[in-house]
Amino acid sequence: MIQVRGLEKSYKDLHVLRGVDFDVARGSIFALLGSNGAGKTTVVRILSTLLKADVGTASVAGFDVAAQSANVRESISLTGQFTAVDEILSGRENLVLVAKLRHLKNPRQIADDLLDRFALTDAATRKVSTYSGGMRRRLDLAMSLIGNPPVIFLDEPTTGLDPQARIEVWNSIKELARRGTTVLLTTQYLDEAEQLADRIAILHEGRILVNGTLAELKQLLPPAKVEYVESNRPSRRSFSRSSAPNL
Numbered sequence: 001m002i003q004v005r006g007l008e009k010s011y012k013d014l015h016v017l018r019g020v021d022f023d024v025a026r027g028s029i030f031a032l033l034g035s036n037g038a039g040k041t042t043v044v045r046i047l048s049t050l051l052k053a054d055v056g057t058a059s060v061a062g063f064d065v066a067a068q069s070a071n072v073r074e075s076i077s078l079t080g081q082f083t084a085v086d087e088i089l090s091g092r093e094n095l096v097l098v099a100k101l102r103h104l105k106n107p108r109q110i111a112d113d114l115l116d117r118f119a120l121t122d123a124a125t126r127k128v129s130t131y132s133g134g135m136r137r138r139l140d141l142a143m144s145l146i147g148n149p150p151v152i153f154l155d156e157p158t159t160g161l162d163p164q165a166r167i168e169v170w171n172s173i174k175e176l177a178r179r180g181t182t183v184l185l186t187t188q189y190l191d192e193a194e195q196l197a198d199r200i201a202i203l204h205e206g207r208i209l210v211n212g213t214l215a216e217l218k219q220l221l222p223p224a225k226v227e228y229v230e231s232n233r234p235s236r237r238s239f240s241r242s243s244a245p246n247l
Contacts, residue, residue, distance in 0.1 A: 002058070002151065003024075006056035016039045019207065027180045028183070029185060029198050030199050031192070031201070033186075034186075034203035038206070039203055044186060047072075048153055049069040060151055061150055077152045079154050081155055090124065092124040094128060102146060114145065118172060120142070133162065138168060154173065202217075
């Protein structure tokens with residue numbers, strides 16, 4: 001569903017992407033894992049046609065992002081690090097507005113179906129300003145699905161959320177994939193990639209270091225080593241356990 005080959009992007013002397021390659025299978029969740037400044041958002045901006053690569057090619061849903069940008073935009077939805085919801089409107093009004101902007105029939109029915117799908121029906125008539133962080137993010141995801149785009153980009157979707165809200169958003173993302181949506185997720189959190197992704201690519205300083213399933217990545221780590229160290233005191237022993245970071 002997504003193919004990326006040799007992407008490079010620079011801003012004067014700053015090389016953000018240095019030859020990025022990966023594929024995303026249809027209906028799967030692909031996590032691009034990396035720290036701030038690794039180039040994750042730049043990849044998403046190129047794939048969503050908001051930015052042009054200097055070198056390399058990419059396609060989304062069979063369309064070239066450079067030559068067929070209009071087709072790509074019709075096939076995707078993008079949710080950024082900050083929710084794009086109108087706090088003055090209610091949850092239902094936000095959804096109805098987007099459905100009307102997309103010129104879809106029965107916007108109220110579309111809104112009600114999505115409110116039910118994302119467990120927001122009870123809060124449908126409340127102003128979004130009264131929503132919790134997790135509820136706002138779920139509403140943002142619901143708005144992204146209006147029109148049934150086959151591909152959705154989630155750029156660090158749980159930034160700033162508390163643990164319970166993160167779990168709520170995780171469940172919503174899993175439901176997207178179960179319904180056949182292809183999801184490309186960027187994150188700084190290893191546990192998030194572990195919980196959600198079918199495949200994980202680690203992006204560091206503009207390059208993909210490793211790309212594989214969670215099981216494949218675990219095999220790259222050295223086995224845990226256990227050491228017993230006897231102290232100077234005859235009746236005591238100290239115990240230490242060292243291992244590679246847990247994936």
